[in-house]
Amino acid sequence: MRGKALHTDNASAGDFKSSDDLVNGIHSITRSAIENNMMSVLTDCPSREKLGWLEQDQLVFPALAANYDMEAYLRKIVRDMADAQTTEGLIPSTVPEYTSLPGAYRNDSNWGGAFVLVPWQLYTTYGDTDTLRTYYPDMKRYAAFLKTQVSDGILDYGLGDWFTPDRSFPRAVAGTYGYWRVVDALSRIAGVLGDDADAASYRSEADASAKALTRKYYDEATGTFGGGGQGAEVLALDMGAVPDDQRQRLLDHLVGSIRDAGYHLNLGEISLPAAFRVLSGAGHDDIVYKIATQTTSPSYGYQVVHGNTALGESWDGGPGQSQDHFMLGAIDSWFTSRLAGIQQAPGAAGYQKLLVAPAVVGDLASASGSYTTPYGKASTSWHRDGSAYRLRVTVPAGATAEVHVPVTSGAVQADRGARMLRTEGGTAVYEVGSGDWSFASVYTPAGD
Structure with missing residues (x-):
C-alpha cells in the first residue's frame, strides 16, 4: 500500500x-x-x-x-x-x-x-x-x-x-x-x-x-x-x-x-x-x-x-x-x-507538478509528511523556532515543484538551483526540480 x-x-x-x-x-x-x-x-x-x-x-x-x-x-x-x-x-x-x-x-x-x-x-x-x-x-x-x-x-x-x-x-x-x-x-x-x-x-x-x-x-x-x-x-x-x-x-x-x-x-x-x-x-x-x-x-x-x-x-x-x-x-x-503542504499544481494531473505550500498556523512548531505520487515519494518537513523558519522538500524524479516560502523580513536562503519566480503576499515562490531542497527565512505569523 x-x-x-x-x-x-x-x-x-x-x-x-x-x-x-x-x-x-x-x-x-x-x-x-x-x-x-x-x-x-x-x-x-x-x-x-x-x-x-x-x-x-x-x-x-x-x-x-x-x-x-x-x-x-x-x-x-x-x-x-x-x-x-x-x-x-x-x-x-x-x-x-x-x-x-x-x-x-x-x-x-x-x-x-x-x-x-x-x-x-x-x-x-x-x-x-x-x-x-x-x-x-x-x-x-x-x-x-x-x-x-x-x-x-x-x-x-x-x-x-x-x-x-x-x-x-x-x-x-x-x-x-x-x-x-x-x-x-x-x-x-x-x-x-x-x-x-x-x-x-x-x-x-x-x-x-x-x-x-x-x-x-x-x-x-x-x-x-x-x-x-x-x-x-x-x-x-x-x-x-x-x-x-x-x-x-x-x-x-x-x-x-x-x-x-x-x-x-x-x-x-x-x-x-x-x-x-x-x-x-x-x-x-x-x-x-x-x-x-x-x-x-x-x-x-x-x-x-x-x-x-x-x-x-x-x-x-x-x-x-x-x-x-x-x-x-x-x-x-x-x-x-x-x-504538510503537499499538493499538485492547479490544472495538473498525476502529480507531475507539485505545489508545496505548508500552512504555518496556530501553535504548531513543526510538521512533516510524505505522499507517494506516481513518480515516487514527495516529502516535506518544516520547523519554526521563534521567527526562524526552515523548510525541507523532496521532489521525486521526473517531477517538478513550485515551493512557497513564507517570509516577513530579509531574504530567503535557498539551495543553489532553486529558481526564484516571484514574491506575493509575504511569500517567496521558487521552482525546483527533483531532489532534496532546503529553504530558510525570517517569518513571524500574524498574531505572534
Missing part, C-alpha cells in the same frame, strides 16, 4: 489526555477507520450492514489516495458501479447492490455521483485516462437519468447533508450540489477526451444549476444562503451559487457563524470536504486548524481525548452509532495538503 506519514509538534500537546499530539491522533483514528473498512469493497462500517456506500469513495478520496495506493482498488469499484447501473441509468447508492434500498436511500446524486467523480479523481491523481474513456458513455447515461429529476435547474431529492445536526438545511441544496458536481466533472472529462461539444453542454448545465440555486436560496438582504446554516453556505461557496459581488459577504457570514459556534462545525458529510476547500481557498487555514484542534463536543478532538481508536460515524463518536466509520475523514487530506 502507498503510505503517508504525518507528524506535528504542538506546543500545548500536554493539555490533551492522550500522549499523542492531537493532530496525529485524528490522523491515526482516521486511518484506522479506513483500514477497517477496506477488507473487500469500501464499506461504511465493519459491524453493521457492511455495504459499499458510494458517497465516501468520492468525498474522502483525497484522504484515501494520500494514505494508500487506491488506483487498482477504485478502478475495480468503478467497474462494480457500471455493473450495477440500471437500464434507466441509475447508479444505486450501495455497490455491489446486495439489497435494493427504498427511495432516496437508493437514489441520491451524491452517492451515485461517485460513478463520475471517482474516475475524474483517478485521472487527476494518477493520470488515468483509460477509466474515463471506458465508462464515459455510462457516465453520460447516469447524468441523463439525474436530469429527469431536475426541475428549473434544481434537483430536490435525496438524503440531504447526511447526518447534519442542522435541521434547517434545505434538501434541494444537497441534491442540486450532487447534480452540479456530476455535470461539472463531466464537462472536464469531456474536455480531456476531446469532446468539445459535450464539454460546453455540460458546462452550461452546471452553470444553470448554480444560478438556479442562487435565485432560490441566496438572500441579498441578509447576505445568507439557504437559511444561513453552515452546510448550505459552504456548498453555495464551493459551487459558486452566489453572485460574484456577494461572495465575500457570504464567506464572512460563514466564518462568523463558525467563530460564534466556538470553531465547531454544524454540518454533515456532504458539505464537510467543501468546508475545508472553501476555508483554505479563502486563506482561512487558521480557522480550519482551530476546528481540527477543538476537544469539546462536537469535534474530531473530542473523539481523540475520549479514547476512540477509530473515527466514529457521528461527530462525537459516541454510543448508538458506528464506532468505525471513515465518512467524516476529509480533514486528513487537509493535514497532507496544508499542514
Whole structure:
C-alpha cells in the first residue's frame, strides 16, 4: 500500500489526555477507520450492514489516495458501479447492490455521483485516462437519468447533508450540489477526451444549476444562503451559487457563524470536504486548524481525548452509532495538503507538478509528511523556532515543484538551483526540480 506519514509538534500537546499530539491522533483514528473498512469493497462500517456506500469513495478520496495506493482498488469499484447501473441509468447508492434500498436511500446524486467523480479523481491523481474513456458513455447515461429529476435547474431529492445536526438545511441544496458536481466533472472529462461539444453542454448545465440555486436560496438582504446554516453556505461557496459581488459577504457570514459556534462545525458529510476547500481557498487555514484542534463536543478532538481508536460515524463518536466509520475523514487530506503542504499544481494531473505550500498556523512548531505520487515519494518537513523558519522538500524524479516560502523580513536562503519566480503576499515562490531542497527565512505569523 502507498503510505503517508504525518507528524506535528504542538506546543500545548500536554493539555490533551492522550500522549499523542492531537493532530496525529485524528490522523491515526482516521486511518484506522479506513483500514477497517477496506477488507473487500469500501464499506461504511465493519459491524453493521457492511455495504459499499458510494458517497465516501468520492468525498474522502483525497484522504484515501494520500494514505494508500487506491488506483487498482477504485478502478475495480468503478467497474462494480457500471455493473450495477440500471437500464434507466441509475447508479444505486450501495455497490455491489446486495439489497435494493427504498427511495432516496437508493437514489441520491451524491452517492451515485461517485460513478463520475471517482474516475475524474483517478485521472487527476494518477493520470488515468483509460477509466474515463471506458465508462464515459455510462457516465453520460447516469447524468441523463439525474436530469429527469431536475426541475428549473434544481434537483430536490435525496438524503440531504447526511447526518447534519442542522435541521434547517434545505434538501434541494444537497441534491442540486450532487447534480452540479456530476455535470461539472463531466464537462472536464469531456474536455480531456476531446469532446468539445459535450464539454460546453455540460458546462452550461452546471452553470444553470448554480444560478438556479442562487435565485432560490441566496438572500441579498441578509447576505445568507439557504437559511444561513453552515452546510448550505459552504456548498453555495464551493459551487459558486452566489453572485460574484456577494461572495465575500457570504464567506464572512460563514466564518462568523463558525467563530460564534466556538470553531465547531454544524454540518454533515456532504458539505464537510467543501468546508475545508472553501476555508483554505479563502486563506482561512487558521480557522480550519482551530476546528481540527477543538476537544469539546462536537469535534474530531473530542473523539481523540475520549479514547476512540477509530473515527466514529457521528461527530462525537459516541454510543448508538458506528464506532468505525471513515465518512467524516476529509480533514486528513487537509493535514497532507496544508499542514504538510503537499499538493499538485492547479490544472495538473498525476502529480507531475507539485505545489508545496505548508500552512504555518496556530501553535504548531513543526510538521512533516510524505505522499507517494506516481513518480515516487514527495516529502516535506518544516520547523519554526521563534521567527526562524526552515523548510525541507523532496521532489521525486521526473517531477517538478513550485515551493512557497513564507517570509516577513530579509531574504530567503535557498539551495543553489532553486529558481526564484516571484514574491506575493509575504511569500517567496521558487521552482525546483527533483531532489532534496532546503529553504530558510525570517517569518513571524500574524498574531505572534
